[in-house]
Amino acid sequence: MPFPQTEIPGRLQSQLSERGVRMTAQRRAILSVIETAKKHLDASSILRKAQKMDATVDRSTVYRTLELLKRHGAIDELDLMHMEGERHFYERKTGRDHLHMACLRCGKITEFESELFEDLKKQLERDCRFHILVARLEVGGYCAACRK
Amino acid sequence: MPFPQTEIPGRLQSQLSERGVRMTAQRRAILSVIETAKKHLDASSILRKAQKMDATVDRSTVYRTLELLKRHGAIDELDLMHMEGERHFYERKTGRDHLHMACLRCGKITEFESELFEDLKKQLERDCRFHILVARLEVGGYCAACRK
DNA sequence: ATCTAGTTGCGACTTAGTTGCAACTAGAAC
DNA sequence: GTTCTAGTTGCAACTAAGTCGCAACTAGAT
Ligand SMILES: [Mn+2]
Ligand SMILES: [Mn+2]
Ligand SMILES: [Zn+2]
Ligand SMILES: [Zn+2]
Numbered sequence: 001m002p003f004p005q006t007e008i009p010g011r012l013q014s015q016l017s018e019r020g021v022r023m024t025a026q027r028r029a030i031l032s033v034i035e036t037a038k039k040h041l042d043a044s045s046i047l048r049k050a051q052k053m054d055a056t057v058d059r060s061t062v063y064r065t066l067e068l069l070k071r072h073g074a075i076d077e078l079d080l081m082h083m084e085g086e087r088h089f090y091e092r093k094t095g096r097d098h099l100h101m102a103c104l105r106c107g108k109i110t111e112f113e114s115e116l117f118e119d120l121k122k123q124l125e126r127d128c129r130f131h132i133l134v135a136r137l138e139v140g141g142y143c144a145a146c147r148k
Numbered sequence: 149m150p151f152p153q154t155e156i157p158g159r160l161q162s163q164l165s166e167r168g169v170r171m172t173a174q175r176r177a178i179l180s181v182i183e184t185a186k187k188h189l190d191a192s193s194i195l196r197k198a199q200k201m202d203a204t205v206d207r208s209t210v211y212r213t214l215e216l217l218k219r220h221g222a223i224d225e226l227d228l229m230h231m232e233g234e235r236h237f238y239e240r241k242t243g244r245d246h247l248h249m250a251c252l253r254c255g256k257i258t259e260f261e262s263e264l265f266e267d268l269k270k271q272l273e274r275d276c277r278f279h280i281l282v283a284r285l286e287v288g289g290y291c292a293a294c295r296k
Numbered sequence: 297a298t299c300t301a302g303t304t305g306c307g308a309c310t311t312a313g314t315t316g317c318a319a320c321t322a323g324a325a326c
Numbered sequence: 327g328t329t330c331t332a333g334t335t336g337c338a339a340c341t342a343a344g345t346c347g348c349a350a351c352t353a354g355a356t
Binding site: 079081082101112114116119120123124130131134136138141 | 225227229230234247249251252258260262264265267268269271272276277278279280281282283284285286287288289290291292295
């Protein structure tokens, strides 16, 4: 996960507060889990981790909060090729988008930023007159280590 | 859906037969539904349509066949931003990849082929030494008609 | 015509996410 | 600080989407 040094803990929280989103103990727990995540987390991992900070957090609150964060464009939702199960993964949306490569042999997820990706998005905005809110590029195949 | 005139009915079927995949009446029904689809279909629409050709087709056979087709790289699986429900959508994989734009206001799905997309994939193959089997670019936002 | 590995329908099951509701609470207004 | 209310919560029950074990069936090779 790209963890820019500029990302201050609690940043996500204040960003939402400023937007008029009400802060509760449960939300603070969930937000801090997402902010400090070292990898892509699914809803049930988020729940488990959040419960360690606030035991009252419920599954439905996690889902409702993920919905909220998506609406506010604060997180992205990923399939990561649904390599096992159908669950979705979440990550903090940072300044610049990145794409995800999932190795279908070893399961490794690699992230990559690319100017071409930015150019492609600009092309859609311009040529298709489409106003982009989310752009999700996921690639499946074999990573450098696994290809033959 | 891009329906190249070069796509002959039954093409998908023979493609698989040649690959040593056993053909059953159920598979023929499912394949023909996918081949003649005029839009992106989810598993239950595929089931409904396939049952009109062969009433014995079962839900589990649809899912098993979709799995098979994915493994053979014959179809792509899409989220289309999961605008209602969590279901996945399927489409015949044609020669050239295309990306999907989903309008979050009116729900319209727009497809787009782009040389930049091809370039980006080449960049991943080259710079990341990643061997791509599937590439899925889905964009959410507002279409030309809906953006204010 | 025979044979067998692959495929099927069925039904029960799992997993992921949703929802209605009564109780609770953040934060704005006094 | 007290009051107030719209927004939020946990709970439990629910839906939707997909999976799986198994006995019966069958495609296609021999
Ligand atoms: Mn998905
Ligand atoms: Mn398409
Ligand atoms: Zn790998
Ligand atoms: Zn629209």
